[in-house]
Amino acid sequence: MSAEALYNDVFEKLERHHEWFNESIPLIASENIPSPAVREALASDFGNRYAEGWPGERVYAGCTYIDEVEVICMQLAQELYNAEFVDVRPPSGVLANLAVYSAFTQPKDVMIAPSIPAGGHISHGKREHAGTAGLVHGLDVEFYPFDATQMNIDVDKTKQKVERMVQDNKTPKMAMFGGSLFLFPHPVRELVDFLKGYNMHINYDAAHVAGLIAGGVFQDPLREGADTMTMSTHKTLFGPQGGLILASDTHSDDIKKAVFPGTTSSHHIHHMAAKAIAFAEMLKFGAAYAKQVVANARVLAESLNDVGFKVLGEDNGFTKSHQVAVNVLDYSDGGTVEVDLEKANIIVNRQLIPGDIKAGRHYFHPGGIRLGVSEITRLGMKESEMKEVAGLIRQVIIEKKDVRIIKDEVKQLRGDYQNVHYCFDGETGAYKYMRLR
Numbered sequence: 001m002s003a004e005a006l007y008n009d010v011f012e013k014l015e016r017h018h019e020w021f022n023e024s025i026p027l028i029a030s031e032n033i034p035s036p037a038v039r040e041a042l043a044s045d046f047g048n049r050y051a052e053g054w055p056g057e058r059v060y061a062g063c064t065y066i067d068e069v070e071v072i073c074m075q076l077a078q079e080l081y082n083a084e085f086v087d088v089r090p091p092s093g094v095l096a097n098l099a100v101y102s103a104f105t106q107p108k109d110v111m112i113a114p115s116i117p118a119g120g121h122i123s124h125g126k127r128e129h130a131g132t133a134g135l136v137h138g139l140d141v142e143f144y145p146f147d148a149t150q151m152n153i154d155v156d157k158t159k160q161k162v163e164r165m166v167q168d169n170k171t172p173k174m175a176m177f178g179g180s181l182f183l184f185p186h187p188v189r190e191l192v193d194f195l196k197g198y199n200m201h202i203n204y205d206a207a208h209v210a211g212l213i214a215g216g217v218f219q220d221p222l223r224e225g226a227d228t229m230t231m232s233t234h235k236t237l238f239g240p241q242g243g244l245i246l247a248s249d250t251h252s253d254d255i256k257k258a259v260f261p262g263t264t265s266s267h268h269i270h271h272m273a274a275k276a277i278a279f280a281e282m283l284k285f286g287a288a289y290a291k292q293v294v295a296n297a298r299v300l301a302e303s304l305n306d307v308g309f310k311v312l313g314e315d316n317g318f319t320k321s322h323q324v325a326v327n328v329l330d331y332s333d334g335g336t337v338e339v340d341l342e343k344a345n346i347i348v349n350r351q352l353i354p355g356d357i358k359a360g361r362h363y364f365h366p367g368g369i370r371l372g373v374s375e376i377t378r379l380g381m382k383e384s385e386m387k388e389v390a391g392l393i394r395q396v397i398i399e400k401k402d403v404r405i406i407k408d409e410v411k412q413l414r415g416d417y418q419n420v421h422y423c424f425d426g427e428t429g430a431y432k433y434m435r436l437r
């Protein structure tokens, strides 16, 4: 194919992707749909500029309006999270974590964090798993003991493990909370005094739950004793893809250096502007949005349980976040279920769940799937639609109905939910393809 044919082909595929998502039920827990306003900021000329350094102290000219927007962005983030210091520059959640590792630990230091089947993220991971903490910063990572019935970090066993580590001269320098499979608030309050007794730096990774924290419906890590909080700005927080670090003023100098020049040069200025827009939307609409997200997740979990699925976390009411985790081993495995649901335009991801590694199940065919309701909540869906979604999933996985029939039902359900809610300007269709050519 000629260059021009390939060029056209890219646009054709982009438009087809938009059409597909416009007729689908998007349930990836780490994703969301930003407002048309956020998308407009992303398409602006800010995306073609450099602004290394801090507002007012840049190394390039041309930053007049960029600086003004970045100051607004910081003000909004400080207000949203009631934080003294914010760095809005990290281009992603992984880079926010890397900056925090760099600011507060040295290579060879020990960090305690959740393992991946217990909900941890690969950016907290060991060197031998190519995790960012181990491979890139050289941290020696140890895992929290996890209680699979409670689906949470085991507080007593963690204390015992840390005491053994202290005796072995392996006292952690950093304790990491937060994760990617994240149903219930982590026991920060329960562990903070104990961990601080050994001078640990406590970071809370709010990548998944940042929008719930902003909306006041999850936990409040900075008030519970976390020293720093890192996050992605595009999961439950419905902004552009990006990262963020919050802290008290005492940590500001260490963080600023670790972000620039430590881990960024360009900080993706258009994303920074789009973060400001999303923070303003969150301040105005975040409480109502977050409340509906958590209510929807709970109903989806209960409905899936009612129609025959093994939903994790039953002892604690299945979920207190935007996520639902389901053990699908009665029917096949997470990888197969993911593929089957995609054929019916229901987009989910497979998920390692507690017990998988011991049973020899790996990432391609793990025992579970993870569902998130942030995006469909943003589209305006409420409790009754969650019941419909659970029914559609049952028809694909348990009844094994013809996926073409389910796909039509999915399209029909989505027909009534075409716009982004919880934003100032939601008239443009949520998945409308914006053409500039």
Ligand SMILES: *Cc1c(COP(=O)(O)O)cnc(C)c1O
Residues within 6 Å of the ligand: 030, 091, 092, 093, 094, 095, 097, 120, 121, 123, 178, 179, 180, 205, 207, 208, 231, 232, 233, 242, 243
């Ligand atoms: C998604 C995620 C990240 C990574 O965020 P990116 O913005 O994709 O780099 C970090 N930590 C946790 C817990 C996550 O779930």
